Amino acid sequence: MEKETTFKDFIGNRFIRAILLSGLFLQLGIWVRNFSVLLFVMEQTNEDPFAVSMISVAEYAPIFIFSIIGGTFADRWKPKRTMVWCDILSAISVFAVLITLIFSSWHVVFFAMLISSILSQFSQPSGMKLFKVHVPEAQLQMGMSIYQTMFALFMIIGPVIGTVVFQQFGIEVSIAITGVMFLFSAVALMFLPADKTMEKTTEQTTVVTEFVQGFKYVLKNKFLTLLGANFFVAGLAIGLIQPLGIFIVTEKLQMNKEFIQWFMAINGVAMIIGGGIALAISKKVKPIRMLAAGMLVNAIMISIMGFSTILWLTLAAQFFAGLMMPAIQISINTMILQNAEEPFVGRVNGIMTPLFMGGMVLMMSLAGIVKQLTGLALAYQISAICLIIGVILVMPLVLNRKDQKKDVKFSAKEMG
Structure with missing residues (x-):
């Protein structure tokens, strides 16, 4: 045992x-x-x-x-x-x-x-x-x-x-x-354990070669490919609503703009509590299920915030959205570490991060236009739909967890 x-x-x-x-x-x-x-x-x-x-x-x-x-x-x-x-x-x-x-x-x-x-x-x-x-x-x-x-x-x-x-x-x-x-x-x-001595190989690779190998590694790994797609749509969802929170406060709740600090503080407090909960259940719940559950709950909460004009309901939705955020972040980092071999961890992380940031920055730049064209409520529903798409993308991994590690055993030679 x-x-x-x-x-x-x-x-x-x-x-x-x-x-x-x-x-x-x-x-x-x-x-x-x-x-x-x-x-x-x-x-x-x-x-x-x-x-x-x-x-x-x-x-x-x-x-x-x-x-x-x-x-x-x-x-x-x-x-x-x-x-x-x-x-x-x-x-x-x-x-x-x-x-x-x-x-x-x-x-x-x-x-x-x-x-x-x-x-x-x-x-x-x-x-x-x-x-x-x-x-x-x-x-x-x-x-x-x-x-x-x-x-x-x-x-x-x-x-x-x-x-x-x-x-x-x-x-x-x-x-x-x-x-x-x-x-x-x-x-x-300095107190970290010493770096392992790197084995010298007869085959010397260039930075460009290893850069390309990293992309091939992710593309040949079904799990990481689906996770990357999930990253991108999650970035779209979060990027769209991030600049619009102030308008939830002023337009939907009819509060002064200074109230945004309390609106954000509730999210932060919830994230601390959510981090503790995620820590408590981390040994019992598989990270892919934490990710799917976190995104699904966030989609529902974002949808509620888009429609709600009731202060307590909006704050409750903001709290539960923050509560699930650590589950999303923790599960993503855990799965990258679990499903990328050591020689590729840096490159996999380096590929995944721009996917999320790219989606987020793209939608942050378009958020004002989307709000003008669709209105605040519909902009939040678009964000929620993006998160639902993210859940759908990883459902094959949720339903078929046992096979995911079969895809990761590639050598650097195969990637060349």
């Missing part, structure tokens, strides 16, 4: 302790940076919408451009070394921005977002690769649950911390704190 994994066994894993401590420092640095830059740019530009939107461009554009490149290099380089150097280089870039900020133009704050966002596209897939190496498969879902719960917690406290630090100390100290947090993260990562 297989021994059941306990939380004590899980937290006793040296990798888990180091990666969680690193994540804590990174989250502190990122939220202080994000909100100090946001508030600083708003001050400097008299709340110019274009300047504020450029902050998001600096943060999200590198995900589009560098995710697959970073994933490819994550499979070529030693992951621990990659993560440590990415944090060190992020800290150096932040301190360079700080020096320039003191003596030159305020516009350099955008580079603090841009450079660390680029480096994170190399670090993040390396972290996923290390999860594959150092965490037993029985503990993967638990690991993703705790990781996502920490992110959800910072969605609540992060804006508060970032705002307080900026208001109390100003932009220079805020940027300096960000750099120090990145350095602390690098120190925490």
Whole structure:
């Protein structure tokens, strides 16, 4: 009989302790940076919408451009070394921005977002690769649950911390704190187990060859192909409604625009609770079923929010949508790790992320037009329909779980 994994066994894993401590420092640095830059740019530009939107461009554009490149290099380089150097280089870039900020133009704050966002596209897939190496498969879902719960917690406290630090100390100290947090993260990562010695093969491959191999690997794997399609439609759904939440508050609920902070806070609190629930049931419920259930509940809740003009009903729908979000995020990351072989983890992650981000950014850019053409209620129904399509796409995997791993055993030679 297989021994059941306990939380004590899980937290006793040296990798888990180091990666969680690193994540804590990174989250502190990122939220202080994000909100100090946001508030600083708003001050400097008299709340110019274009300047504020450029902050998001600096943060999200590198995900589009560098995710697959970073994933490819994550499979070529030693992951621990990659993560440590990415944090060190992020800290150096932040301190360079700080020096320039003191003596030159305020516009350099955008580079603090841009450079660390680029480096994170190399670090993040390396972290996923290390999860594959150092965490037993029985503990993967638990690991993703705790990781996502920490992110959800910072969605609540992060804006508060970032705002307080900026208001109390100003932009220079805020940027300096960000750099120090990145350095602390690098120190925490030093406690990770040493990288495995990579075997030297007679066949040398180029970055371009390995890049192509990653796409072939995903396309030949039915499970990952369906999951990628699911990623894309989920991105479409979330991207469409993300800019429209403010209109639910002002048009549907007839509240002041400032009420949006409470509307979003309910979602964040629900995500923390949802992360705890996902952690509790992770050993009993298969991740593909968590994904399907999470998307189905979210589709229903988004549909309700689109039609509802009743405050308590809308807030309840927002709460349950947030409650299921960790189940979606945790199950996706778990399934990537479970169904991608170690040599391909970085590239698979690098391919999947742009699918989601691409769908999200596409619909975020069209959300205003869709609202004007169809109205707010129908825009939310379109989002719900996209999520239903996502559930339909993965239903073959829900109904036929036993065969999914038969598709993944491809060698790099076969991919060439």
